[in-house]
Amino acid sequence: xxxxxxxxxxxxxxxxxxxxxxxxxxxxxxxxxxxxxxxxxxxxxxxxxxxxxxxxxxxxxxxxxxxxxxxxxxxxxxxxxxxxxxxxxxxxxxxxxxxxxxxxxxxxxxxxxxxxxxxxxxxxxxxxxxxxxxxxxxxxxxxxxxxxxxxxxxxxxxxxxxxxxxxxxxxxxxxxxxxxxxxxxxxxxxxxxxxxxxxxxxxxxxxxxxxxxxxxxxxxxxxxxxxxxxxxxxxxxxxxxxxxxxxxxxxxxxxxxxxxxxxxxxxxxxxxxxxxxxxxxxxxxxxxxxxxxxxxxxxxxxxxxxxxxxxxxxxxxxxxxxxxxxxxxxxxxxxxxxxxxxxxxxxxxxxxxxxxxxxxxxxxxxxxxxxxxxxxxxxxxxxxxxxxxxxxxxxxxxxxxxxxxxxxxxxxxxxxxxxxxxxxxxxxxxxxxxxxxxxxxxxxxxxxxxxxxxxxxxxxxxxxxxxxxxxxxxxxxxxxxxxxxxxxxxxxxxxxxxxxxxxxxxxxxxxxxxxxxxxxxxxxxxxxxxxx
Numbered sequence: 001x002x003x004x005x006x007x008x009x010x011x012x013x014x015x016x017x018x019x020x021x022x023x024x025x026x027x028x029x030x031x032x033x034x035x036x037x038x039x040x041x042x043x044x045x046x047x048x049x050x051x052x053x054x055x056x057x058x059x060x061x062x063x064x065x066x067x068x069x070x071x072x073x074x075x076x077x078x079x080x081x082x083x084x085x086x087x088x089x090x091x092x093x094x095x096x097x098x099x100x101x102x103x104x105x106x107x108x109x110x111x112x113x114x115x116x117x118x119x120x121x122x123x124x125x126x127x128x129x130x131x132x133x134x135x136x137x138x139x140x141x142x143x144x145x146x147x148x149x150x151x152x153x154x155x156x157x158x159x160x161x162x163x164x165x166x167x168x169x170x171x172x173x174x175x176x177x178x179x180x181x182x183x184x185x186x187x188x189x190x191x192x193x194x195x196x197x198x199x200x201x202x203x204x205x206x207x208x209x210x211x212x213x214x215x216x217x218x219x220x221x222x223x224x225x226x227x228x229x230x231x232x233x234x235x236x237x238x239x240x241x242x243x244x245x246x247x248x249x250x251x252x253x254x255x256x257x258x259x260x261x262x263x264x265x266x267x268x269x270x271x272x273x274x275x276x277x278x279x280x281x282x283x284x285x286x287x288x289x290x291x292x293x294x295x296x297x298x299x300x301x302x303x304x305x306x307x308x309x310x311x312x313x314x315x316x317x318x319x320x321x322x323x324x325x326x327x328x329x330x331x332x333x334x335x336x337x338x339x340x341x342x343x344x345x346x347x348x349x350x351x352x353x354x355x356x357x358x359x360x361x362x363x364x365x366x367x368x369x370x371x372x373x374x375x376x377x378x379x380x381x382x383x384x385x386x387x388x389x390x391x392x393x394x395x396x397x398x399x400x401x402x403x404x405x406x407x408x409x410x411x412x413x414x415x416x417x418x419x420x421x422x423x424x425x426x427x428x429x430x431x432x433x434x435x436x437x438x439x440x441x442x443x444x445x446x447x448x449x450x451x452x453x454x455x456x457x458x459x460x461x462x463x464x465x466x467x468x469x470x471x472x473x474x475x476x477x478x479x480x481x482x483x484x485x486x487x488x489x490x491x492x493x494x495x496x497x498x499x500x501x502x503x504x505x506x507x508x509x510x511x512x513x514x515x516x517x518x519x520x521x522x523x524x525x526x527x528x529x530x531x532x
Contacts, residue, residue, distance in 0.1 A: 032077025034104025063417025188319030211278020237278030260287030354508035380411025409438030
């Protein structure tokens, strides 16, 4: 049955009605002329979340969507705005984040004349890093295109979609859409789950490799129960962007690097490897040799058929990860596997000492001691990530986010979006000094929104990840890596210029108090931590 119509319904009216019914009343945006008619008579029940640059807009929306579990609405300015946002659109695609990205287009009547601000290939520009892209053929088709975009974005594997909307469409006649429900999860094949259960019964030394899709699917409890039922060691997949297993658990075995030979080395001795919610495997550099240890059998549970298609060996099972694990546990609990001895515990790291100049390890250790377990960390400090993994453990679901793409400029705005979605939790943006310069405008948004958000800037005055990685490409110990030194940055002054209080800490004895004061303030603060 068609929704009842009222005289004078416009495309704008129909879109606003649709967004209300989809619970998408926050619009993450940066204003432009071809988008202005969308926001005329902006309704009081909607919220405009301003980002001062389009990459910030998409990053905030990404963090909000991930932390809320809902799709987020983004509005960008024509081709130039989409171009500015492309780095974080790519990250949203890799993050599997459901974003409905709209961008203004010039008026239809003058498009044949190549007008100023027209996007001549609007639907092509964001490809291939959106799941679907369209410029509706008629103004009246805009609401239905947005409804379709929403359902595509929410289907697993989730991701961003794009709709280009000409500026003169908003005031054209429209009609309210009928409400449509589309399921978003599919159950894995029962026969494949049964085969995996049989393999887990028969193996002697299983290992589980967990990835970010576990946390996105809400499958934390299921994988924890599976590990404890199987007495399996649990590794984190390379480049995982979420926390999917408690890192203080006796079965936790650590993080796999993105290098084939080292993965094989760390998994050696296991006769069954079950990869849940991650590729098998993500590599960063070229490698050689087998992808698995000798004698090991691989099973994978993933919600993305494209990822499953390039799994190099074994059996890939496609479907919703939570549903698949629930079915697997039901099979195992009917006939529990024989008792296995607990695998060896992971060796404890020695404590970092309070030296001057301060080490990154001491900074992470101190943050771990100050931070509550339920506080959320959004991280973009790739040069310090191995140190973070050693000294800053995460033990609860939904408390860690980073970019799955490797592209910088995501972390600061994403922290704003996460804080907006989780107003009852404290959020910490753990950002490297190089990363912080990609989208520092996020500080302004945090201040204007009055969010309980602390930016912790790890300032080592360099692009540490590149300098540390250079030997892989033949650089010697004394070789200069061009463009990787970053002297002279003052993040406290930068924060203060946007209305955010900041403090610079270089002495280890002052760090805990500075972090505690900032995190407990329940307002935007910045702590610049100078490390060697």
